[in-house]
Amino acid sequence: MMETTSFTVPDITVRKNVGLDHAADFTLPQPLERYSAEDHQTWATLYRRQCEMLPGRVCDEFLAGLEALAIDADRVPDFARLNLKLAAATGWQIVAVPGLIPDEVFFEHLANRRFPVTWWLREPQQLDYLQEPDVFHDLFGHVPLLMNPVFADYLQAYGLGGMKAKDLGALPLLARLYWYTVEFGLIDTPQGLRIYGAGIVSSKSESVYSLDSDSPNRIGFDLLRIMNTRYRIDTFQKTYFVIDSFQQLFDATAPDFTAYYRQLQGVAAHAAGDVLPQDRVFHRGSRAGWAETDDI
Template sequence: MDMQSTAASQAGTPAGFQGTLTDKLKEQFDAGLLSGQELRPDFTIAQPVHRYTESDHAVWRKLYERQASMLRGRVCDEFLQGLSTLGMGKDRVPDFEQLNETLMHATGWQVVAVPGLVPDHVFFEHLANRRFPASWWMRKPEQLDYLQEPDCFHDVFGHVPLLINPVFADYMEAYGKGGLKAASLNALDMLARLYWYTVEFGLIRTDAGLRIYGAGILSSQGESLYSLDSASPNRIGFDVRRIMRTRYRIDTFQKTYFVIDSFEQLFDATRPDFAPLYESLRALPTLGAGDVAEGDLVLNAGTREGWSDSDDV
């Protein structure tokens, strides 16, 4: 769930809905995909399982088989354990209620269906209350390799298995609570970078070597290979201050990946009050997505081959 999502216009807002309409949400209303659906104030809906087409299930099956076949030996064991524990089927788009039976028992989390990206404050409220907002809709067959807004495969296959892990589950809750505070401190840009470089595009160091845990990588065939095998990107040891200063890429593979040593390290990094950190970082310049800075623990200095010269976010 990309935090650069805050919202579009009120034009076309459905009767009775008081929130702000994102572009994707408006598109679904205009196409009649949500007719008869109650859009709640927290942007959730009942997952419209009856609306999935055979094409949707075929896309899920194709993506699942493609990713599952290549992730062993690339993804962290915690993800594989979560995928197995959830019993997430490969043949059909999962029913969120069935996933929640296992997830709630394991860590108290649940998946809630949303029509697309939600405003930041809504997103943080969900995470802070152990609810993961997942897009219900599936990408089209011609979008197998790239789409701009996260779909059901990215959100459910990429994110949900790690919510079985107690430490990662606690990190996500702490992140949601931190987001609510960051919004009041005008620091969402810094906190968004932490989400991007951990939850979405994080790597973890294990006894067997580097492994993937970020959902943005896990749901992408190309980046699953690039993040571990390519000499092009930087791979740098995890540091909260460094990450919060670092811009990122939304249109290409990442120029830099940050590597944690454990999920405990990740959770411990969220314990301190970030308010003094935000204040100190305001006095420092931001860093480009591909920069290597003094003091970095550099695991791999990228060759920069193939890097786009378009702007970082």
């Protein structure tokens, strides 16, 4: 994951990386020897409880990718082993990084079909919430969908677009697109709404909230609407955007965004919980329990 706001490196990130050096692109060899028995047990706990609850909630493409990768259930996976299957399927690979990395580095990795994965794992007391991404969020949440050719192409296109957006001063707009799709997106299927965003897939509580709670809005995908909508980093989302298909995502990312950035320049952003007259509303939230802290 990239740094989407001003960011101070958390203590856990500093502690986990003591004595490790990374390259200029923030990659490092996965330090397999650093995973303790407790780490492997924590991974097994997280993996088991998500796999028990996700069928009927997550999209079929995620489950297919998880099965095809044969991700280890009882220990932190070896990235090199997963890369053999990932590269053969879609030409992607995962690279170990110390934690959140600068925007321009993140985009360059995506543009070259490399997905940065934080190598270290949260601690047992943090099973239910960790603000910064760890290996469970990055690997379990993101990597299975990289086995899907259309989603894999979308993420590369996003990386290419990000490199240009930084030069145009439009990163906040693109960050919102990533947040509401790759991290917290829902997809409409013949069986009903399903999860595909990694921030939901890797979270037990948000896997339930995003689909079952009456509180949040669920609104149809609209590229410019999303790029002009603030989001939450400290609570569950107030709004989830719903795509019709991964092809819709890819097609929406194909055009040059320069004209979109100009169109949105100087336009006030919508609040995270707004419902607009033109929205395609799957569900209008009750707003129960919404935090009053600021949106990003």
